[in-house]
Amino acid sequence: MSFAKSLKCRECGRIYEKKPIYVCEYCFGPLEVVYDYKKIKKVLTKERIIARKENLWRYKELLPVDHEPTVGLNSGFTPLFEAKNLSKKLNCKKIFIKDDSVNHPTLSFKDRVVAVALSKAKEFGFKTVACASTGNLANSVSSHSKSAGFNCYVFIPADLEKSKIISSLIYGVNLVAIEGNYDDVNRLCGEIASKYKWAFVNINLRPYYAEGSKTYGFEIIEQLGWRAPQNIIIPAASGSLLTKVYKGIKEFEQIGLIKKSNTKFHIAQASGCSPIVTAFKKKSEIIKPIKPNTIAKSLAIGNPADGFYAIDIIRKTNGYGEVATNDEIVEGIKLLAETEGIFTETAGGVVVAVCKKLVEQRKIKRNEEIVISITGNGLKTQEAVEGKTSKLIKIKPNIQSFEKIL
Amino acid sequence: MAIKVRIPTPLQKLTDKKAEVKCSGKTVIELIAILDKKYPGIKERLCDEKGNIRRFINIFVNEQDIRFLKGKNSKLKDGDDVSIIPAIAGG
Numbered sequence: 001m002s003f004a005k006s007l008k009c010r011e012c013g014r015i016y017e018k019k020p021i022y023v024c025e026y027c028f029g030p031l032e033v034v035y036d037y038k039k040i041k042k043v044l045t046k047e048r049i050i051a052r053k054e055n056l057w058r059y060k061e062l063l064p065v066d067h068e069p070t071v072g073l074n075s076g077f078t079p080l081f082e083a084k085n086l087s088k089k090l091n092c093k094k095i096f097i098k099d100d101s102v103n104h105p106t107l108s109f110k111d112r113v114v115a116v117a118l119s120k121a122k123e124f125g126f127k128t129v130a131c132a133s134t135g136n137l138a139n140s141v142s143s144h145s146k147s148a149g150f151n152c153y154v155f156i157p158a159d160l161e162k163s164k165i166i167s168s169l170i171y172g173v174n175l176v177a178i179e180g181n182y183d184d185v186n187r188l189c190g191e192i193a194s195k196y197k198w199a200f201v202n203i204n205l206r207p208y209y210a211e212g213s214k215t216y217g218f219e220i221i222e223q224l225g226w227r228a229p230q231n232i233i234i235p236a237a238s239g240s241l242l243t244k245v246y247k248g249i250k251e252f253e254q255i256g257l258i259k260k261s262n263t264k265f266h267i268a269q270a271s272g273c274s275p276i277v278t279a280f281k282k283k284s285e286i287i288k289p290i291k292p293n294t295i296a297k298s299l300a301i302g303n304p305a306d307g308f309y310a311i312d313i314i315r316k317t318n319g320y321g322e323v324a325t326n327d328e329i330v331e332g333i334k335l336l337a338e339t340e341g342i343f344t345e346t347a348g349g350v351v352v353a354v355c356k357k358l359v360e361q362r363k364i365k366r367n368e369e370i371v372i373s374i375t376g377n378g379l380k381t382q383e384a385v386e387g388k389t390s391k392l393i394k395i396k397p398n399i400q401s402f403e404k405i406l
Numbered sequence: 407m408a409i410k411v412r413i414p415t416p417l418q419k420l421t422d423k424k425a426e427v428k429c430s431g432k433t434v435i436e437l438i439a440i441l442d443k444k445y446p447g448i449k450e451r452l453c454d455e456k457g458n459i460r461r462f463i464n465i466f467v468n469e470q471d472i473r474f475l476k477g478k479n480s481k482l483k484d485g486d487d488v489s490i491i492p493a494i495a496g497g
Contacts, residue, residue, distance in 0.1 A: 011462065023492040025416040026451060028462040030493070132494065187466060190491040194415045194425065203494055238494075286461075289473050303471065305493035308461065 002066040003040050007031040007207055010309070018064070020124050020199065022206040030305065031207045033064040041255040046226060056112050056215040062251055063116055063215070064208045070122050071148045072115020074104045076215050080223035080371075085339035086352075090359055094369045096229065098220050100376070101344050106143045106167065107377035108136035108298075108345075109216055109241065114144045114201060116212035121199035127151055128198040132189035134182050134237065134298045135164035136345075136376055141201055142171040153198065155185050160297060163380045181292055183303045213241045214248030220371055221252055228252075228261035229371040231319075231364050233355050235268045235347045236276050237301040239310030241375070242267055246313045265319040266364070267310060268354035270294035270329060270346075276307040277321035280314055287311075295326045295384045296346040298376060320363040324353035330388050332356070333378060343378035351375075409437060409482055412489045420445045429488075434465060435478040437488065452490070462493045 007016040011029025022031055044061045052058035056076025057069045079099045087095040100109040114137070121129050128151040131141045138154045145152035152173040156165070157180060168175050178185045193203040201209045221228055228249050234242040246265060252258045269277045272294030279287045287307040292300035304310075314321060324332060332352035337343050344352075351372050358364045378385070395401040408428040413421050421427055429444070431437030435457070442449035454460055458478065465472045466489040472480040482488070 021416075023414075023416055023462070025419070028416070028451070028460050028492050030462065183471070184469070186494045187464070187469070187489065187491055190414070190494055191412060191489065206494070289471055291474075303464065303493070305462070 002064075003035050003061045004033050004064040004066070005036050006034055008034045018066075020126075020204040022204050033207050033211055035062065035251075037251070037254050044255060044257075046257060049222065056115060056212070056219075059215055059218045062211075062218070062248075064211050065116070065119050066123055069115070069119045071118040071144055072111060075111040075115045076103065077219060078103050080220055083340050083372075086336065089335065089339050090356055091366055092359055092370060093367045095355070096220075096224070096369065096371045097340065097342065097374055098216065098223075098371055099342060099374050100216065101342060101348065101374050101378070105147075106136070106139040107380065108140065109213070109373075109375040110136045110140040111144075112215050113137075113209045113212035114140040117199070117201035117205045117209035118144050118148050118150065120205055120208040121150065121201070122148065124199065126197075126199035128153065128196075129201060130154065130189070130193075130196075130198045131201045132156075132182070132185045132203070134300060135160050135380065136298055137202065138168045138175070139164060139380075142168040142173040142175070145173060146171045150199075155189050155192075157182050157185050157297075157300075161381050161383050163382060164297075167380060182301050183289070183292075186301075186303070210240050210244055213244035214251070216241065216373070217245035217248030218252065220245075221249065221258055226258055228258060228263045230368045231264045231266060231370040232373065233266045233268055233351050233358070233370065234373045235296075235299055235351050235375060236304065236307075236310060237299045238304045239267075239276055239306035241373070243306050243309045243313060246317075263317060264364075265313050265317045266354070266358060267314055267319070267321040268351045269321070269323050270296040270299050270350050271323040271325045272296075273300045273302060274323045275302060276304055276310055277323050279307065280311050280321040294329075294346075295381075296324075296329055296350050297381070298345060298347045299350060320358055322354045322357045322361075322363075324350045324357075328353040330385055333385055334389070336374070337378070342374065344374045345376035345378050345381040346384050347376050348374040348378070349384075408484060409486045409488055411437070411441065412487070414490050414492055416492070417448060417451060417490070420448050420451070430484075431482055433478070433482060434459075434467070434472055434480045434488070437482055438478075464491045464493060465489070466491065
């Protein structure tokens with residue numbers, strides 16, 4: 001039984017049937033899934049959620065599937081914990097980490113969106129799935145496509161980190177590296193998607209795919225004891241994760257699982273690719289696309305599709321946006337590793353660095369609780385920190401040699 | 407020679423299901439006006455009431471986003487390739 005009623009244009013409000021379509025025919029606005037919240041309210045209780053398995057499908061009534069989910073049955077429900085050492089280091093009262101660097105099976109938050117997109121692709125009857133990716137999505141689509149039995153085409157910019165390339169190739173998919181940046185990959189995939197009838201998870205399945213990100217927010221609420229946090233810092237490439245976490249919190253309010261909340265949403269981007277933060281700071285109505293130049297390749301989208309909506313949310317929740325330079329990203333990665341024992345990828349480094357800045361600038365008060373979003377794993381972007389860690393100690397195999405270095 | 411324009415799926419209902427059409431125009435906005443004469447209604451889809459290109463539409467001239475050129479006033483010449491592509495989510 002489905003609780004997702006239809007698709008609706010976020011710009012002009014026109015309603016569409018649930019099909020593999022993603023833009024409004026009239027104004028090109030993005031389509032979004034709308035639900036029957038009255039019906040959901042009757043069936044989705046805390047007790048029912050708690051009794052279910054610990055994966056992202058425990059909130060399935062708020063996800064756009066018409067039948068029982070078939071993909072990503074072990075994805076989601078990653079740890080949320082208080083980061084005491086980091087809090088102390090940054091002189092903050094309480095920082096929590098929501099840690100998708102250990103998401104199943106490909107170690108990033110993309111396992112959430114792909115679980116939903118490929119379950120939906122099965123429902124629509126597609127045989128081939130595809131995506132345009134900065135790396136993490138590529139890994140996740142590659143992995144899930146095999147376990148779910150799809151043919152798979154994955155398109156990436158040619159300059160990706162080696163580990164992200166191998167972590168897609170290992171599944172035996174068709175990995176196509178395009179000479180250009182992610183925005184070039186996107187443009188080409190837009191053209192391919194209109195020619196080939198494939199399930200492009202972040203193109204024609206985008207309305208369904210994006211809904212998977214809500215589960216990151218649902219879990220934070222559940223794991224905090226059924227309440228929304230005071231502050232959350234979210235990294236942004238296209239801005240989709242931030243808008244969906246916000247939507248998730250509002251949905252939990254609407255169906256009465258939590259009281260009305262006033263979480264402040266803060267956005268983190270790399271200084272070499274910050275079209276959303278730049279527009280936010282300039283109070284501009286236009287998001288000017290840029291050519292990305294940053295080590296945070298997973299955030300390197302110069303033309304962010306959900307940027308307008310992300311800015312809107314930051315403004316209305318009294319949040320802020322800040323950027324991190326390449327050096328600050330590396331420092332952020334190291335800080336999280338040295339305080340909390342978590343090795344995150346460059347996007348996580350951006351979030352830690354931005355958290356530090358927002359606290360230092362008093363944009364977030366030190367006595368307020370902060371959730372930081374760690375969305376990917378450092379094993380995939382080792383190049384970013386190579387030569388910047390402590391040095392390897394080499395010795396001869398005897399005790400004297402060892403004691404010399406003490 | 408003319409200018410080749412790639413039409414995205416949502417607009418192909420207006421172009422007799424053609425994914426690619428030939429057109430002319432000295433600038434992007436002029437090309438849209440000429441397209442609208444051939445395929446009435448297309449301008450309204452691409453531009454808002456003020457005549458600006460809608461914010462969720464990306465237009466590329468020879469693979470270059472027109473926002474890196476001169477926006478709707480970006481120059482065109484015979485043989486150019488124009489792509490109209492809706493915005494795409496992250497990855």
